[in-house]
Amino acid sequence: MKLSIVIPVYNEEERVGPAVEALNASLPLPDAAAEVVFVDDGSTDRTQAVLASAPARFPFAVHAYRPNRGKGYALKTGVLRTTGDYILFLDVDMSTPLTELEKFRPAMARGAPVIIGSRKTAGSRIVKGQSAFRRKLGEGFSFLSNLLLVPGITDFTCGFKVFRGDAGRRIFAAQRIERWGFDAEIIFLAGKYGYPVTEIPVSWTNDERTKVRLGKDVLRSLSDLLRIRGNDLAGKY
Secondary structure, three states: OEEEEEEEEOOOOOOHHHHHHHHHHHOOEOOEEEEEEEEEEOOOOOHHHHHHHOOOOOOEEEEEEOOOOOHHHHHHHHHOOOOOOEEEEEOOOOOOOHHHHHHHHHHHHOOOOEEEEEOOOOOOEEEEOOOHHHHHHHHHHHHHHHHHOOOOOOOOOOOEEEEEHHHHHHHHHHOOOOOOOHHHHHHHHHHHOOOOEEEEEOEEEOOOOOOOOOOHHHHHHHHHHHHHHHHHHOOOO
């Protein structure tokens, strides 16, 4: 099995080095060759320089562009450049560590098309949590995503998701949301295209250096839910 790993980055000169070190500790994976794709979403700091000098013990590619377009666009860019049998995307802060992939292997072995990490199902573990306010905002987003788009999903926004190669490339090719609402869109598209979604409990540690801006990004994500429903009604998917 060949695994593609996609990691979006934006002004991550402080976190991309530790991310490479974490990947050094985990790669190569047992029974799976891996390709690693970093997507630089318009960084204006030294992110690319740090990557270029990183002592990586694994091959990786960097796809960069300007200006900044958003995490959803970055992931679409990376996923559509992958060649793996399975595609994993994870956050550069490794809030869910790569070692959690072991929990996904049984589902991958039976060919599950979409497998997503959940911080809210039995067996999940929160090492360091968010503030109560951020947690409530996340719960609100999940509630509205369930109501408007896909019922029964406990965690739309965990940044640790795995797709069978054919399913992932089809879903991301159709994706239209470029910023934070993309998580709900890709799960909606999975259901629309007949790909069942499997949720797996994961370990997760909050990184307070999050790029999510309370207010602007949260409101945009909520409006994105309506855009997704509108896109579907307009036949854009």
